[in-house]
Amino acid sequence: xxxxxxxxxxxxxxxxxxxxxxxxxxxxxxxxxxxxxxxxxxxxxxxxxxxxxxxxxxxxxxxxxxxxxxxxxxxxxxxxxxxxxxxxxxxxxxxxxxxxxxxxxxxxxxxxxxxxxxxxxxxxxxxxxxxxxxxxxxxxxxxxxxxxxxxxxxxxxxxxxxxxxxxxxxxxxxxxxxxxxxxxxxxxxxxxxxxxxxxxxxxxxxxxxxxxxxxxxxxxxxxxxxxxxxxxxxxxxxxxxxxxxxxxxxxxxxxxxxxxxxxxxxxxxxxxxxxxxxxxxxxxxxxxxxxxxxxxxxxxxxxxxxxxxxxxxxxxxxxxxxxxxxxxxxxxxxxxxxxxxxxxxxxxxxxxxxxxxxxxxxxxxxxxxxxxxxxxxxxxxxxxxxxxxxxxxxxxxxxxxxxxxxxxxxxxxxxxx
Numbered sequence: 167x168x169x170x171x172x173x174x175x176x177x178x179x180x181x182x183x184x185x186x187x188x189x190x191x192x193x194x195x196x197x198x199x200x201x202x203x204x205x206x207x208x209x210x211x212x213x214x215x216x217x218x219x220x221x222x223x224x225x226x227x228x229x230x231x232x233x234x235x236x237x238x239x240x241x242x243x244x245x246x247x248x249x250x251x252x253x254x255x256x257x258x259x260x261x262x263x264x265x266x267x268x269x270x271x272x273x274x275x276x277x278x279x280x281x282x283x284x285x286x287x288x289x290x291x292x293x294x295x296x297x298x299x300x301x302x303x304x305x306x307x308x309x310x311x312x313x314x315x316x317x318x319x320x321x322x323x324x325x326x327x328x329x330x331x332x333x334x335x336x337x338x339x340x341x342x343x344x345x346x347x348x349x350x351x352x353x354x355x356x357x358x359x360x361x362x363x364x365x366x367x368x369x370x371x372x373x374x375x376x377x378x379x380x381x382x383x384x385x386x387x388x389x390x391x392x393x394x395x396x397x398x399x400x401x402x403x404x405x406x407x408x409x410x411x412x413x414x415x416x417x418x419x420x421x422x423x424x425x426x427x428x429x430x431x432x433x434x435x436x437x438x439x440x441x442x443x444x445x446x447x448x449x450x451x452x453x454x455x456x457x458x459x460x461x462x463x464x465x466x467x468x469x470x471x472x473x474x475x476x477x478x479x480x481x482x483x484x485x486x487x488x489x490x491x492x493x494x495x496x497x498x499x500x501x502x503x504x505x506x507x508x509x510x511x512x513x514x515x516x517x518x519x520x521x522x523x524x525x526x527x528x529x530x531x532x533x534x535x536x537x538x539x540x541x542x543x544x545x546x547x548x549x550x551x552x553x554x555x556x557x558x559x560x561x562x563x564x565x566x567x568x569x570x571x572x573x574x575x576x577x578x579x580x581x582x583x
Contacts, residue, residue, distance in 0.1 A: 224248030272548035286382035296369035305334030374476020383414025407470030413480025437525025439465035469518030
């Protein structure tokens with residue numbers, strides 16, 4: 167059995183055994199998000215940094231004793247996790263910093279970070295004998311679930327806004343999902359997905375509702391710290407929409423602190439688009455996210471556009487408990503970050519992923535980081551997810567292809583020789 171003590175409501179603190187509730191605390195309806203609380207003494211008996219060093223498995227399943235799945239649970243065959251952490255000295259130098267790394271989760275099987283959560287969702291759904299699994303998404307979580315489900319022949323139904331980038335919709339259709347294009351916002355898709363899952367008895371993968379999604383996303387923190395020799399960074403930059411990724415980043419670091427594998431909690435800085443700044447605004451004004459009404463969200467970074475962040479309790483905890491901060495960046499800054507990140511590191515990021523780097527630039531301007539600090543930028547998705555935005559970003563740099571005839575003389579002309 168997993169090393170879970172209980173599930174705890176983020177609002178009232180009430181605890182439940184995993185078989186007592188399916189998703190949320192019944193005292194708070196759909197808002198009663200639960201946190202998975204572990205028996206760290208038992209985990210420490212099952213896994214150590216030394217045993218990990220001898221484990222050839224590069225995927226998230228190398229951390230199985232730290233996850234909410236049974237030791238003998240069958241897992242999807244796709245290689246989820248084990249993404250590279252690149253040292254980025256040119257990126258650092260351009261900002262007057264000394265130590266910056268980029269964690270490239272665009273290298274996941276469906277080209278986004280969301281594969282980490284969807285892998286857990288598949289295991290939990292099959293554990294419950296679910297015939298159908300569903301989720302709502304702006305695109306990446308949908309594609310992640312779609313691809314992971316295809317790998318194990320798991321029927322699934324996906325709800326996405328009709329405005330989602332074509333590349334993401336193409337993934338869903340190619341993987342064979344049943345796709346519901348919702349004429350509305352992500353929030354509309356989320357609510358419709360909840361209704362449908364309840365009406366038809368489908369397993370619900372939605373973040374900010376299914377407590378186990380944070381547990382898949384936390385594996386990125388395990389990897390970062392292991393890749394740095396268990397010497398945790400000082401600051402981690404994370405783009406934020408629904409709040410589940412940043413909540414997972416914190417949870418993974420918290421686990422490592424409880425186990426004594428790292429000796430300090432990195433500051434977590436959440437980056438939001440100016441047009442989707444619900445959490446940044448709540449943090450700055452000290453507002454209660456349980457009563458703060460939704461906003462009208464809009465951003466070129468579709469993956470972090472959310473009028474009502476569903477995992478807002480865990481997101482706020484991540485920033486407050488790590489002594490971190492929220493920063494906001496403009497769509498222009500997000501687009502500008504795409505080619506800069508690509509040209510200085512070779513990492514091609516979609517807008518939501520590049521937002522994390524734009525946030526680092528903003529934090530430098532605000533004096534939120536110091537030159538000596540060790541900083542990780544989490545890049546959550548491939549630029550191939552949204553080629554239209556990548557082209558806009560390239561245009562901002564005045565980059566243009568040279569049109570030449572098939573002759574060397576024309577090449578010389580284009581080169582100014």
